[in-house]
Amino acid sequence: MDIYKEQMAQELPRLFDGAMGTLYAQSTGMSSDLVEAANVTNPEAIRSIHGRYLEAGAQCLLT
Known part of the structure; x- marks a missing residue:
């Protein structure tokens, strides 16, 4: 097993939550549809x- 695979096996899995639009809408009062352009x-x-x-x-x- 290469070093990278060994390190990954010892770490917790990375989880991604798609709640950015929801948080954007709650924080700004704007539609979550606008989050794509908000950057x-x-x-x-x-x-x-x-x-x-x-x-x-x-x-x-x-x-």
């Missing part, structure tokens, strides 16, 4: 939500 139109809200994920212990962020 450009509302980057402060996206940074804030990602910050909350990091504070909660997230190890991976996807935007």
